[in-house]
Amino acid sequence: MNFSLNQEQQMIVDSLGKYALNELKPVAQAYRDQLIPKEKMLEIQQRLVDFGVGAGVVSETLGGMGLDAVTMGLLQFEVAKVSPDIAITSLIQMTVGKLLPLVPEHLKEHYVTPVLAGTKLGCIGMSEPGAGSQVTAVNCRARLEGDEYVINGEKLWISSGGYSDFIFLLARFNDDPVGGLGLILVDRKHGYQTNDIKKMGLNSQSTAQVSFEDVRVPASNLMVEPGKAMKALLTMLASSRPIVGLMALAIAEAALEASVTYAKDRVQFGKPIAGHQLISAKLGEMATKIQAGKLMAFCALSAIDNNERSDVYSAMSKWFGAEMACEVVAEAMQIHGGNGVTSEFPIEYMYRSVRLFMVTEGTNEIQKLAIGRSLTGIDAF
Ligand SMILES: Cc1cc2nc3c(=O)[nH]c(=O)nc-3n(C[C@H](O)[C@H](O)[C@H](O)COP(=O)(O)OP(=O)(O)OC[C@H]3O[C@@H](n4cnc5c(N)ncnc54)[C@H](O)[C@@H]3O)c2cc1C
Numbered sequence: 001m002n003f004s005l006n007q008e009q010q011m012i013v014d015s016l017g018k019y020a021l022n023e024l025k026p027v028a029q030a031y032r033d034q035l036i037p038k039e040k041m042l043e044i045q046q047r048l049v050d051f052g053v054g055a056g057v058v059s060e061t062l063g064g065m066g067l068d069a070v071t072m073g074l075l076q077f078e079v080a081k082v083s084p085d086i087a088i089t090s091l092i093q094m095t096v097g098k099l100l101p102l103v104p105e106h107l108k109e110h111y112v113t114p115v116l117a118g119t120k121l122g123c124i125g126m127s128e129p130g131a132g133s134q135v136t137a138v139n140c141r142a143r144l145e146g147d148e149y150v151i152n153g154e155k156l157w158i159s160s161g162g163y164s165d166f167i168f169l170l171a172r173f174n175d176d177p178v179g180g181l182g183l184i185l186v187d188r189k190h191g192y193q194t195n196d197i198k199k200m201g202l203n204s205q206s207t208a209q210v211s212f213e214d215v216r217v218p219a220s221n222l223m224v225e226p227g228k229a230m231k232a233l234l235t236m237l238a239s240s241r242p243i244v245g246l247m248a249l250a251i252a253e254a255a256l257e258a259s260v261t262y263a264k265d266r267v268q269f270g271k272p273i274a275g276h277q278l279i280s281a282k283l284g285e286m287a288t289k290i291q292a293g294k295l296m297a298f299c300a301l302s303a304i305d306n307n308e309r310s311d312v313y314s315a316m317s318k319w320f321g322a323e324m325a326c327e328v329v330a331e332a333m334q335i336h337g338g339n340g341v342t343s344e345f346p347i348e349y350m351y352r353s354v355r356l357f358m359v360t361e362g363t364n365e366i367q368k369l370a371i372g373r374s375l376t377g378i379d380a381f
Contacts, residue, residue, distance in 0.1 A: 003295065003298060005074070009070070009071055009074060012051060012052060012071065012074070012075065013074050013075075013078060015051065016051045016053070016075060016078045016079070017078045017081075019047075019051065020078050020079055020081065020082045020083075021082060023047070024044065024079065024082045024083050024086055025082040025083070027040070027044065027083070027086070028082055028083035028085065028086065028204065031085075031204045032204065032343075032349055033203050033204070033349075034203065034204060035162075035196060035203060035204060035205070035206060036085065036086070036204050036205065038121070038162075038163050041086075041089055041121070041163060041205070042118065042119065042121065044086055044089075045089060045090060045093060045118040045121065046117065046118035046119065047118075048079065048086075048090055048118070049116070049117065049118040051075060052065050052067050052071065052072075052075060053075045053076070053079060053090045053094075054089075054090035054091075054093030054094045054097065054118070055093055055094070055097045055115050055116050055118065056071075056072065056075065056094075056097075057072050057094050057097045057098055058097040058100055058112070058115065058116055059101065062100055062101065062108070062112050062116075063112065063113070063116055064097065064116055068301075068305045069239060069242075069243075069301040069302075069304040069305050070298060070301045070302055070305055072094060072243060072301075073242060073243050073246050073297060073298065073301045076090065076091060076094070076243050076246060076247055076250075077246045077247065077249070077250045077253075077294075078250075079250075080246070080247035080248075080250035080251060081250040081251070081253055081254045082254070083204070084202060084247060084250070084251055084353050084354075085202050085203075085204035085205040085353075086204075086205070087247050087250070088159055088160075088202065088205050088247075089121070089159075089160055089163065089205050089206075091159075091240065091243060091244070091247065092121075092122070092123055092124065092159045092160040093115065093118070093121065093122065093160075094240070094243075095124055095236055095240050096115060096122035096123070096124065096168065097115055098236050098239060098240075099124070099168055099183075099223070099232070099236060100112050100115060102183065102223040102224055102232060103185060103223060104185070104220055104221065104222070104223065106220065107185060107220075107221065111166065111185070114165075120165040120166065121160055121163045121164055121165055122160070122164055122165065122166050122167065122168065123158050123159060123160040123161050123163070123164040123166075123167050123168070123208075123210075124158070124159075124167070124168050124170075124233075124236075125140075125155040125158050125161070125167045125168065125169045125170060125210055126138070126155075126170045126233065127155060127156050127157045127158070128140060128153065128154060128155055128156055129154060129156050132156075132157075133362070133363060133365075133366050133381075134381075135170070135230070135233075136177050136178050136181065136230070138170055138171070138172055138181055139153055139172055140152070140153025140154065140155060140169065140170070140171045140172060140212060141153055141171065141172050141173075142171040142172065142173050142182070142184060142217075144173075144219060145216075147218065147219050147220075148216045148217060148218055148219055149171075149184060149216070149217045149218075149219055149221075149222075150214055150215070150216055151169070151171060151184075151186065151192075151212040151214075151215040151216075151217060152212055152213060152214060152215075153171070153172075153211075153212050154209065154210070154211050154212070155167075155169070155209070155210040155211075155212075156197075156209050156210075157197070157207055157209075157360075158194075158207065158208050158209070158210050159205070159206070159207055159360075160205070160206055160208075161194045161196075161206055161207065161208025161209070161210045162194045162195070162196045162206030162208040163205075163206045164188065164194070164208075164210075165187070165188050166185060166186065166187045166188060167185075167186050167192065167210060168183055168184075168185060168223065169183065169184050169185070169186050169212075170182075170183055170229055170233065171183075171184055173226040174226060176226075176227070178227070178230055179226060179227040180226050180227075181226060181227070181229045181230055182222060182223075182224055182225055182226035182227070182228075182229050183222075183223040183224035183229040183232065183233070184217060184221050184222050184223060185217075185221045185223055186212075186215060186217050186221065187217075187221075190215050190216065190217050191213075191215045191216075192210055192211065192212050192215055193210070193211045193213075194206075194208040194209065194210050194211075195208060195209045195211075196208050197209060199356065200352045200355065200356070201349065201351075201352030201353035201354075201355065201356055202352075202353050202356050234311075237314075237361065237362065238304070238310050238311045238314045239304050239310070239314070240361060241300075241314040241315065241317065241318035241361055241362065241367070242296075242297040242298075242300035242301050242304075242310075242313070242314050242317040242318065242321075243297070243301070244318055244321075244322070244357060244360065244361040245293060245296070245297045245317045245318045245319075245320065245321025245322055245325075245357075246293075246294065246297045246317075246321060247357065248293075248321050248322045248324075248325035248326070248354055248357035249290050249293045249294055249297070249321050249324065249325050251325055251329060251350050251353060251354045251357075252286070252289070252290050252293075252324065252325035252328035252329055252332075252354065253290055254346070254350065255286075255328060255329045255332035255333075255346075255347060255350050255354075256283070256286045256287060256290060256328060256332065258332060258336075258345070258346060258347060259282075259283060259286065259331075259332040259335045259336070260274075260283060262335060262336055262339075263279050263280075263283060263335055266337075273335070279335060282331050282334070282335060283335075285331070286328045286331055286332070289324040289327060289328055290324065290325075290328060292320070292324065293317070293320055293321040293324045293325065294321075296313070296316055296317040296320055296321065297317040297321055299313055299317070300313035300314045300316070300317045311370070311374075312370070312371055312374045315362075315367040315368075315370045315371050316367070316371055318361060318362065318364075318367050319364040319367035319368055321357075322354075322357040322358050322364060323358065323364060325354050325357060326354050326355060326357075326358060329347070329350050329351050329354045330351065332347050332350070332351075333347050333348065333351050366381075369381055
């Protein structure tokens, strides 16, 4: 397997890396722990689209760049390294972009063009108060009345929910546990409500509760008929999970870089702390964990690009990347001593942010169970 970047990938990564450092980092610092307002987030996403971030994944047939999975991973890594919050919003645009082919033909113009231009933000609504790891417990109901669906229920933890102009909604159309689940496009103008959720980190982007109370949507907005939605969403998740692992590792890489600088500057017992074996070994371990996680993620992404089976590699790279990243950032905090726990230094924000990656996009436990099932053929959920 070839892990070196081609010339085009190297160019995109270099120019995006510079842009992220010069333009996004100051925004991330200014909005630390505060929601980036929608107008500002749109402005950022529109600029990122030029680099292929987010909507770059949309196929050329739909007017997009049709970027491959490895390139999307590289791009998300660069953005997440300076701002995991901004990267989450572009990740959601990416997953929305992946699902655009499922948008009914008569609505394509209305959604594809704005997503490609970064002028509309979408979100994906699966989780609910009673349906987290067990997605098939979804209870948000879509009832057909004439030529409209009437939607009632609640979605929880929806990334970009508060920003969203539209939602790709996983809803229950009948009582069959899996056969009853379909995907429908609901526009903000149809009347859903959102409330942002305050979390331990990543509050510069929106994670929202989304409520539907007798929301009427044209029946022709159905994207995936009941019974086929889970397959479409699981395919989408298999392609985004390695990228989620990479985003956590991007935070870890930023923490490692800060730790290397700190360990060279901070003097105790007459020498830089980098000259103490326990600190030097910590840095060595941190770099190795990041490298292992990145290789696993790119292995999964390259399987996707080669149309090979990727779900198991995706699950492996998501849990491993997130777990390694949490360990690395915790060590970075230790290397920073007292300064690590103050808001004067970036580490405590990284520490609070990286933790969320153990839960989002399917918890680490669920990834391990999926891998176990692939080994034994026995479902242990
Ligand atoms: C920041 C953030 C962003 C998110 N963005 C989105 C989004 O955009 N769209 C969306 O639909 N969802 C989103 N989610 C929801 C996320 O996918 C769920 O939080 C996740 O699937 C876990 O569900 P839960 O929180 O209900 O936990 P639960 O399912 O209640 O799990 C609680 C604990 O039990 C464990 N557990 C559950 N079942 C088993 C089992 N069978 N065996 C062993 N352990 C088990 C879990 O691993 C976990 O540790 C987001 C979540 C977060 C935190």
